Amino acid sequence: MFGKINGMFLQGLEGKHVLVEADVSDGLPGYSFVGVLASEVKEAQDRVRTAIRNLHLTLPPKKVTINLSPADIRKEGTGFDVPIAVAILCAYGLVIPGITENAVFIGELGLDGKVKGVPGILALTDWAKNSGYQKIFLPKDNIYEAAMIDGIELVSIGNLNELFDMLQGKKQVDHWQRNTLDKEFELNQYDVDFAEVNGQLVLRRAAEVAASGNHNLLMIGPPGSGKTMIAKRMPTILPRLKLEESIAISKVYSINNLLNQTEPLICRRPFRAPHYSVTAQALTGGGVRPKPGEISLATGGILFIDEICEAHRESLQGLRTPLEERVIQIARVHGTYTYPADFLLVAATNPCPCGHFPDAKCTCSPGQVRRYLSKISRPLLDRIDICVEAIPVTYEEITRTSENETSEQIRARVEACRAIQDERFKSTKIRCNSEMSSKQVKEHCHINKEESLFMKEVFREMQLSARMYDKILKIARTTADMEGRVQVEHKDLCEAISYVRVREQYWGQ
Ligand SMILES: Nc1ncnc2c1ncn2[C@@H]1O[C@H](COP(=O)(O)OP(=O)(O)OP(=O)(O)O)[C@@H](O)[C@H]1O
Ligand SMILES: [Mg+2]
Ligand SMILES: [Zn+2]
Structure with a gap:
């Protein structure tokens, strides 16, 4: 007997189809796998076997062969456990014929048969929908994330027993009822606002110019001059996030397992502020199985590098290509992973080790100042359009009680300015003046x-x-x-x- 089930996995943000085939024959009882498999897929064998053994059913001992195709791509992740288990049950003739058609299965199995969530469901659901599947059987833990994508039926599975009951017709296949509430998130709600920044007209202006034309921004100034404060408020003046953009950003977070039931979508423009000691890999992404780094998590928003002159040169080096290409490609033997890296860079630095150059208070020698500043490389500096000095606010400004302009007011102007650029560049590949x-x-x-x-x-x-x-x-x-x-x-x-x-x-x- 023979069973065929659709599975899927992600390479970068791209979904890939995998056909899981199981064959049950007489012969030496046991399981064997064929296909190019990553180690965690090989381990699936043990998880699936144990989970099936713990089902309330006894399967006659047979020779079970499992094949994952296409053969030439390396399948990875733990999401194949469920399709493998279902394919085996199909091969044993235990599943209602046709019930698995046009459906795709995903999920990791615990030894007790519990179906566990897997990363990247948002992107996978979108891919499955666009590939024409009618439904996905997926882990219960991932259902809120998947529900963000319309146009495909979702079947939530808590454990293998429950799934098996559905596939045998003992239990009705429950399609997840999307609730309008699922998607009623308030987009663009921020907990900081430009209204909190007193004075600082030069910095405020530079921030607005940067946001308007998507120009990277560098602020230089003494401690306490409000650099970090301004940077944190940059996302609040970028154009409002639309649902499609929010979904696109959320896909990246989904891969890094950063979404959850209370926040299945990223509802505001990201503000990522990796510490200056960040490694190149954490910044740009990587690893054996490459995951998105800070630059990808900052897509659609701000990547803020505070104290940029203290950062590792090698890490900063990695920003150069993505700043131009707006994507990052990570090559591995078994394929290239592409992640978005479309962020606005905001950087801040003190002007010298003591922080007070060129003020008379500065205790550094000219050589120290030069060495300090030279840590930010010329090629990176070349990718930053706007450099601005931050000067500490005066007492009068700090204590001023008149109202400051709000982020919403500034954002309205930024949006109008972006509309002009959209029109100007509509037949080109670029969107903003800076590009x-x-x-x-x-x-x-x-x-x-x-x-x-x-x-x-x-x-x-x-x-x-x-x-x-x-x-x-x-x-x-x-x-x-x-x-x-x-x-x-x-x-x-x-x-x-x-x-x-x-x-x-x-x-x-
Ligand atoms: N213009 C301002 N209006 C209101 N509060 C301000 C202003 N500038 C600074 N502050 C206050 O001072 C604090 C310090 O500012 P911030 O951390 O942004 O300075 P910084 O320039 O980043 O300093 P450092 O170089 O030490 O990192 C802020 O948290 C804020 O409370
Ligand atoms: Mg700071
Ligand atoms: Zn100094």
């Missing part, structure tokens, strides 16, 4: 004759590189868009130059 190529800068950042002369002067005086020149024009494009202007004007250029000057002041050209 413009040199050619696109020429096309979209016209300046009049007078401004050209001014820029010529600035170019000479600041000894700008072509790259820095483009950077200035991109930022200027954003500030013009913020006011809904087509023309890039003198004041846009001056503001953009001020951000580049801060960089020059600390790092030179």
Whole structure:
């Protein structure tokens, strides 16, 4: 006898189909597996055998052969236990014919037959739906996550006995009733707000420009000047998250097992702030079976690196490619894993080891200051458009009682500015001013004759590189868009130059 069941697993964010076949024949009783299997799939043999033995049924001893195909891809994860068990029961002729058709099975088995949750269900459910399956039999623990995807029937399974009763027709197959409540999450609720930031007009402005044009931001300043405070509030002024984006972000969290019943969806733009001692692997993702790293978890939101001058060079090095490609590819012998890495980088640093350079209070030698700042590499610096100095708020500002602008007010402007960019770039691969190529800068950042002369002067005086020149024009494009202007004007250029000057002041050209 023979049984065939659909299984699935994830490679990166991509679902893959696996056909699980079981054959039961006379011969030396025992189980054997064929197919390229990762170690945890090989271990499935013991888990499945024990779980089946603990079912309320006695199977005649037979030779059981299990094959996972296609043969050429390496199957991994513990989600094959359930399809393997079902295929065996089918092969024994114990399952109602047809009941497993158009269905896909997933779940890990405990030795007692309990079905345990597996990572990545959100992405897998979406994949199964798009692949045309009608239903998924999946672990009860994962049901809330799967319920976020419409258009596919879900059958929640708590243990193998229960599943077997359904497949034998002893118990009705219960389709999970999606509740409208399942998806009534309040998106975009944050527990911090720009209204809490007093004064700091320069930082507030820089943050808004950064959010408007998706420009990476670096804040430099003494301790307590509000750098961390501003960074934490950056997600609150990015365009509101839509449900599709929330699902796309949540898929990454699903793979890392970071979703749960109370939070089956990520409802706000991520703010990831790995400590500066973060390893390259934790930052960019990796491992034998690569998992998404901080840069992928920050997708759709902010990656904040505080004290960036203290971070390992090697870790920061890993940011360069994703900052340009907005995805990260991790190659392994058995395949390449692709994860999103579409984040806005916000970094902060003190200007020197004591934190007070260039103030007279600074106790560092010029060499110490230089060495400290040089820890952030030039190529990374080149990927940061806006550098801004953070100056501690004054007593008057801290104690001021008049109301500050709220995140919602700022976000409304950011959204309007993004709409202009959406229109501008609708037939291109980019979305924001910061991503413009040199050619696109020429096309979209016209300046009049007078401004050209001014820029010529600035170019000479600041000894700008072509790259820095483009950077200035991109930022200027954003500030013009913020006011809904087509023309890039003198004041846009001056503001953009001020951000580049801060960089020059600390790092030179
Ligand atoms: N503009 C401000 N308005 C209101 N409170 C502020 C402001 N700036 C700083 N604070 C208060 O000071 C605290 C310290 O600020 P924050 O941690 O952001 O400083 P920092 O620049 O990150 O310092 P460090 O370099 O030590 O990390 C904040 O938690 C906040 O309570
Ligand atoms: Mg800080
Ligand atoms: Zn110092």
